[in-house]
Amino acid sequence: VRADNLRVVLVSPRNPLNIGAAARAMSNFGFLHLGVVNAYDVAFREARSAVGASAVVGNAVEYASIADAVADCSLVVGTTSIGNRQLQHPLRRLEFGGRLIRRALENERVALLFGSEKFGLSNEDLSWCHWLIRIPTREEHGSMNLGQAVAVCLYELIRRPATGKPESRKAASSAKVDRITDYLLEALRESGYARTLSTPAKIRRMIRRLNIPEQEGEAWMGLMRQIVWKLTQRGPSTSPPSPR
Amino acid sequence: VRADNLRVVLVSPRNPLNIGAAARAMSNFGFLHLGVVNAYDVAFREARSAVGASAVVGNAVEYASIADAVADCSLVVGTTSIGNRQLQHPLRRLEFGGRLIRRALENERVALLFGSEKFGLSNEDLSWCHWLIRIPTREEHGSMNLGQAVAVCLYELIRRPATGKPESRKAASSAKVDRITDYLLEALRESGYARTLSTPAKIRRMIRRLNIPEQEGEAWMGLMRQIVWKLTQRGPSTSPPSPR
Numbered sequence: 001v002r003a004d005n006l007r008v009v010l011v012s013p014r015n016p017l018n019i020g021a022a023a024r025a026m027s028n029f030g031f032l033h034l035g036v037v038n039a040y041d042v043a044f045r046e047a048r049s050a051v052g053a054s055a056v057v058g059n060a061v062e063y064a065s066i067a068d069a070v071a072d073c074s075l076v077v078g079t080t081s082i083g084n085r086q087l088q089h090p091l092r093r094l095e096f097g098g099r100l101i102r103r104a105l106e107n108e109r110v111a112l113l114f115g116s117e118k119f120g121l122s123n124e125d126l127s128w129c130h131w132l133i134r135i136p137t138r139e140e141h142g143s144m145n146l147g148q149a150v151a152v153c154l155y156e157l158i159r160r161p162a163t164g165k166p167e168s169r170k171a172a173s174s175a176k177v178d179r180i181t182d183y184l185l186e187a188l189r190e191s192g193y194a195r196t197l198s199t200p201a202k203i204r205r206m207i208r209r210l211n212i213p214e215q216e217g218e219a220w221m222g223l224m225r226q227i228v229w230k231l232t233q234r235g236p237s238t239s240p241p242s243p244r
Numbered sequence: 245v246r247a248d249n250l251r252v253v254l255v256s257p258r259n260p261l262n263i264g265a266a267a268r269a270m271s272n273f274g275f276l277h278l279g280v281v282n283a284y285d286v287a288f289r290e291a292r293s294a295v296g297a298s299a300v301v302g303n304a305v306e307y308a309s310i311a312d313a314v315a316d317c318s319l320v321v322g323t324t325s326i327g328n329r330q331l332q333h334p335l336r337r338l339e340f341g342g343r344l345i346r347r348a349l350e351n352e353r354v355a356l357l358f359g360s361e362k363f364g365l366s367n368e369d370l371s372w373c374h375w376l377i378r379i380p381t382r383e384e385h386g387s388m389n390l391g392q393a394v395a396v397c398l399y400e401l402i403r404r405p406a407t408g409k410p411e412s413r414k415a416a417s418s419a420k421v422d423r424i425t426d427y428l429l430e431a432l433r434e435s436g437y438a439r440t441l442s443t444p445a446k447i448r449r450m451i452r453r454l455n456i457p458e459q460e461g462e463a464w465m466g467l468m469r470q471i472v473w474k475l476t477q478r479g480p481s482t483s484p485p486s487p488r
Contacts (some may be wrong), residue, residue, distance in 0.1 A: 019392075026380075029381060043477040045369070094403075095404055099406045144269070145391065145395075147391070148269050148272075151395055159339055161339065162339040169334070
């Protein structure tokens with residue numbers, strides 16, 4: 001994604017922690033242009049001076065109006081949790097709206113607007129937007145924390161489709177699995193485990209199904225060998241077993 | 245997604261705001277089972293008593309160990325920002341790991357572990373995990389805020405693939421567009437706009453390309469009519485124009 005073409009714009013943010021959190025998520029996902037409109041002065045100053053504040057906050061630009069903040073953008077998208085407001089704009093789920101934004105970013109500057117923690121974007125604010133996106137939260141609790149909303153939206157923009165299958169892990173060789181099985185059978189024999197409970201063939205199948213990873217075959221062999229050594233030991237001895 | 249089968253487990257969280265933020269994101273996305281292991285006591289109490297704390301925090305279960313917290317889960321997935329640690333586990337990008345988790349949730353309980361704000365999950369913690377996921381943050385700034393990391397992971401779990409095309413908006417009828425064009429041409433004529441700059445045909449094409457939405461055709465006609473009325477008015481008058 002052409003992250004350089006995105007302007008994240010916080011409108012009327014009130015809480016310095018939220019400004020800082022939004023900036024941090026931006027930095028995490030590589031979106032570095034933050035604009036702030038009508039910020040509560042103290043909040044903005046505190047966010048800038050916070051310990052560990054990211055460069056994104058330091059470089060944030062303060063604008064007097066939304067018009068100024070989005071002036072160089074040809075697509076302006078607002079975020080909303082809907083609530084009770086009657087919306088006059090096309091409203092898209094983030095998954096879908098995100099795809100449109102990603103496409104637009106290839107050729108043009110896009111502004112993504114977030115409203116204040118308490119009230120979201122006003123109808124006046126929304127009149128600068130071409131359309132709106134909504135994070136698919138559940139109806140009973142739709143309104144997200146500002147910093148988290150920014151993180152989720154930006155994640156959607158950088159996200160790649162999951163492709164391929166789970167990597168199949170390489171299993172230990174059959175010879176190694178056989179030796180592990182032999183140790184276990186020997187240990188059971190020495191322990192007096194009743195053959196009627198599980199036949200050697202059944203135990204062999206059980207071990208196969210474990211699908212022991214290649215890089216752990218040696219370790220499994222080693223620890224089974226140690227147990228067998230202890231079980232078959234006649235009289236006291238402290239010498240460790242040597243590999244067969 | 246079978247959200248009821250997921251256990252979100254915060255290991256050694258230190259900051260009450262982060263516990264609250266994690267719980268809020270869970271509530272937003274409909275995951276209601278929060279477990280907390282080895283929480284700093286004061287943090288947990290403060291998170292519970294915070295104004296606006298969600299029911300998720302209220303119902304959070306405190307566990308003495310990770311083993312207890314994940315005891316009823318058959319898949320345990322850890323989160324990591326990698327950092328410098330040598331990982332012994334398969335590490336999957338969130339997009340891909342999320343798909344596996346979603347699938348597992350259909351049939352079994354899954355635990356998703358998040359480490360402390362400062363250190364993440366320790367190697368000891370990770371030994372309870374089957375595999376790990378990583379949010380695809382950029383290398384230069386990989387470590388996410390805890391509440392934001394929870395929000396992004398849960399969003400991935402509830403997210404639906406974006407399908408379909410942008411809805412094509414219904415455009416105003418050709419007849420209406422023609423009348424709007426006629427008003428504009430009349431207004432230009434009355435204003436003394438030089439025909440050599442834009443011929444009527446060119447202006448007709450410009451208006452067509454605006455693709456005026458059906459529901460706004462009337463409004464555009466009305467305001468153009470008003471302008472034409474004012475331009476063509478001879479002498480003072482206050483009577484509004486009537487529709488033609």
